[in-house]
Amino acid sequence: MSSSRQIREFPSPAELALSLSQLLVHESRGKSNFSLGLSGGSLVQLLSRELPRTAGLNTEGWKVAMCDERLVAFTDSESTYGEYLRQLVPHGILSESQFITIDPSLSVEDAAADYTKKLREIFPGNDLPTFDMLILGLGPDxxxxxxxxxxxxxQVTDQIVAPIHDSPKPPPQRITLTLPVINAAKTVVFVATGESKATVLKVSCLNSSTTLSFLKYLPGAWPRCSFISSRKISSVVAW
Ligand SMILES: O=C(O)[C@H](O)[C@@H](O)[C@H](O)[C@H](O)COP(=O)(O)O
Known part of the structure; x- marks a missing residue:
């Protein structure tokens, strides 16, 4: 899985979640340290439902970061970590101490600097953090x-985490992993659930020079990218 591009299609989000969980078992098996980047949106619920009943999952050595995070208190329903805390952690799959979180009390610049420092501690000596696996979402935009x-x-190439003040999708203040980190990850999985992803996938894959295309920014990760979708996308995606 980590060495080749794939599209995996499933008839329902539940079946997608099952496969994603099995992939996590496979990718983390035998690793005393496993670094994982998670996204928000529908992924929180998918993983929170499926991981607790996944056979063979050993999360002991996992360190879990957010691929991006909204600068809001963890108690806010907009907080991605807060949602994992509410939906996944109570199942006993992961403990709070395994998450690398932002400090939402800081300004967005300071939160990005603080998160950078925390990631540097997890990946000592590396110029770029090399996540074992990133699970990314994909917006219809x-x-x-x-x-x-x-x-x-x-365009950011000199930071591993960047602040954003003007996110087109609210809330406007967030921090995000930058493209060099995504490109350096060992395995990158895009989870594309829902009808709204078909157009962006089609446009991105058929014409990689379009502004909409996220793929043109991922030359490093591209050979290791997978798409997991709950609908048939292979018919619209040129692979
Ligand atoms: O911070 C955010 O706004 C979300 O994390 C967002 O980036 C999400 O991952 C994608 O929009 C896909 O979301 P869905 O899987 O819910 O469609």
Whole structure:
């Protein structure tokens, strides 16, 4: 899985979640340390439902970061970590101490600097954090993490985490992993659930020069990218 591009299609989000959980078992098996980046949106519920009943899952060595995070209190329903805390952690699958979280009390610049420092501690000695696996979402507008089409953050190459003040999708203040980190990850999985992803996938894959295309920014990750979808996308995606 980690070495080749794939599209995996499932008839329902439940079946997608099952496969994603099995992939996590496979990718983390035998690793005393497993670094995982998670996204928000529908992924929180998918994983929170499926991981607790996944056979063979050993999360002991897992460190879990957010691919992006909204600068709101963890108690706010907009907080991605807060949602994992409410939906996944109570199942005993992961403990709070395994998550690398932002400090939402800081300004967005300081929160990005603080998160950078925390990631550097998890990946000591590496210029770029090399996540074992990133699970990314995909917005109908073509954004992934908090990297939005046409936004200047797509040009950032000298930071591993960037602040964003003007996210087109609310809330406006967020922090995000930057493209170099996504490109350096060992396995990158895009989870594209729902009808709204078909257009962006089609446009992105058929014409990689379009502004909408997130794929043109992922030359490093592309050979290791997978798409997991709850609908048939292979018919619209040129692979
Ligand atoms: O911070 C955010 O706004 C979300 O995390 C967002 O980036 C999400 O991952 C995608 O929009 C896909 O969301 P769905 O899977 O819910 O469609």
């Amino acid at each position: 073509g954004h992934t993490a908090s990297l939005f089409p046409g936004h200047p953050l797509l």
